[in-house]
Amino acid sequence: MAGGIKLDVMDARGGTLTLVEVLELDPVALGQPRLLSGVADENRSVRWAHVIGQDRPGHMLEGRELILSTLPRLAEDRPDLEDALEQYLADLDAVGAAALAVEVLPDRPRLLEALEAAARSRDAQPAAAELTPLLHFSRVVRFQQITEALHWELVARELEADGAERDGTPIWDPMVSAATNLIDDLAAPGGLPAQDMEDRVAALGMPRSARYVPLVVLLKGEPKETTSYRVAQLALGARQAAAHIRRPALVAAGQEAEICVMLAVDEPAGAFAEAGRRAVDTFCAALRTDADRRRTYGLVPRYLVGVAEQFVTLAEAPGALADAAGIARAALRVSARRPRREQNPAESATRQWWAAADLGLSGLLVHIAGQPEAEWFARRHLPVFAGEDGEQLREIVRASVRTGGNKAELARELGLSRPTLYTRISRIERLTGRPFQGESLLLLYTALLLEELTAPGDAAAP
Structure with a gap:
């Protein structure tokens, strides 16, 4: 994980990009930049970027800075617009x-x-290649x-210059890096002394006495959709949502x-209940708003959120986050494998986060589906559904679990006569040799869930 990185110092050891490489970055390329004047080649390096609105920058x-601007001071009705643009460009040429x-x-x-005219004039100069590209x-x-x-x-270049691993390692901003290091230190054997932990928490701008709700945000999609850059984009979105x-x-950075x-809450220890859910709902709504905005630029794919429904101290963060990560990973698999016939479009559209209770029995089975013991169990109980009426019997089992075994309600749900x-x-x-209730019903239902969690042809897209 990236850690202890000073972002405002990029030196000759490798912390630069060429202008050609900058133009290939996704957010730049999406703007379809057109070179009006100058030379954009491998010989021109970029060490930083600034957004500047002044007319004499x-x-x-x-x-070696990339200047981004809408040139707000160069208004259409400004009498000296052309001269002001010339001075602006001269300022940039002077500092390189x-x-x-x-x-x-x-x-x-x-x-x-005026920009087009300035570009033509600059390209006509003998030292055109030395002037700032426009x-x-x-x-x-x-x-x-x-x-x-x-x-x-x-930052990635700086890490490479220092001999750090980059492949598969997300590049985080300093606040995320510091939070990651803090969580890692808390998870290490022996943890952290209480005073050290409090000092580091305070340095990160967190209230010393807060309790926290642990969440893990997991990106969904193919490897090309979950690159380190997109993960880092989502981390930034999470920080902005909280703000x-x-x-x-x-x-902080989690697993791949x-x-x-760790969402701070001003709540005493106790049941998660309404206050915790309200805090998570509000955060997830803000995160969705940010992600939807970024998604229009193709920068952030889909994601889901796993929540360990509890208030914890920061010292308890590693274990609580492990719980939330387990929920998120199980939710990803369960939602991907859940048969389409059982998907609720309204629920899918509104669900913002998953808790352990939302996973049901599938939350356990998804971790063992495909293992030899689970395959044996399924083979033992699934033959009941092998006949021509197998799908009808499957629906009887599923609906019986949903209705709690109430025969009148079961008949209504299935549209069957008594x-x-x-x-x-x-x-x-007759097929099972057991009464259709209690543990016998649960065995059949569990076998059906295992079948659904391992059947490739009936999986929903993640």
């Missing part, structure tokens, strides 16, 4: 800026014309996402494609 820069990338929309035709985004972009992507990539609802939270969240229902129940009893 030179004093703010040190060199890596490039200027602007977002100027068609409702500013005078500025667009880029124009053809589509609306989010500068924040560009700076985040660039900064994380710069939006004004609730302190520690966001997971982030851990005689027909009793005939089918009698058939199950």
Whole structure:
């Protein structure tokens, strides 16, 4: 895991990108940047990025920065617009800026014309290759996402320069890195002395006496959809979601494609109940809003949230987060394997998080499905459903569990007359040699769940 990284120092040991590499970053490429003037090649390096709105940015820069701007001070009605643009570009040339990338929309035709004219003039100069390249985004972009992507990539280069592993390792911002190190230290044998823990918590801006709700956010999808960059994007979204609802939270790196969240609550120890669920609901709603916004740029795939429904101290975080991670992983498998006929579209659209109770018996079985013992169990009990009426008998078992064995309600749910229902129940009893109730019913239901959790043809897409 990334840890102890100082993001504002990228030196010649490797913490730079070429301008060509920057243009290939997802949030940059999505803006379809067009080179108006200058040279964007492997010889021009980028060590940082700034979003600047001033009309004389030179004093703010040190060199080799990518400048992102809408040029807000260069208004259409400004009399000296062309001269101001020339001075702006001269400032960048003087400090050796890596490039200027602007977002100027068609409702500013005078500025667009000035940019084109300035580009032609600069390219005509003998030292054109030494001047700051000028880029124009053809589509609306989010500068924040560009700076985040660039900064994380710069951190990756710095880690590589220091000999650190990068493959499979998410690149986190400093706050996430610090929280990750704290959780790791708490999980180590012996944990942390209480005073050290309190000091580090306070340094991260967390209340010293808070209790926490442990959550794990797990990305869904193929490996190409759960890259370290996208995981880091989701971690940022989790931090922003907590900030939006004004609730302190520690966001840390988890296992592959997971982030851990310790959501601070001002609640005494005790039952999770309404206060805990309200805190999680509010956080998950804010996270969904952020993820939906990012998803429009193809940066964050789908995810689910596992919650250990309890209030814990920070010292208890490692165990509680392990519980939440287990719930999230089981939920991913259960939701992916659940037969389509049993999926509730309304529930799928509104569900924001999973608790252990939501998984039911499948939450246990998903961990053993496919193992020899589970296969033996299924082979022992599934022959009951092997005949032509097998699917009808399956529905009897499933509906009996849902209705608690109430025969009148069972008949109504299945749309069967009482005689027909009793005939089918009698058939199950003859095939099993046991009464259709209690443990016998549970054995059949468990066998059906194992069948569903291992049947490749009846799985829902994750």
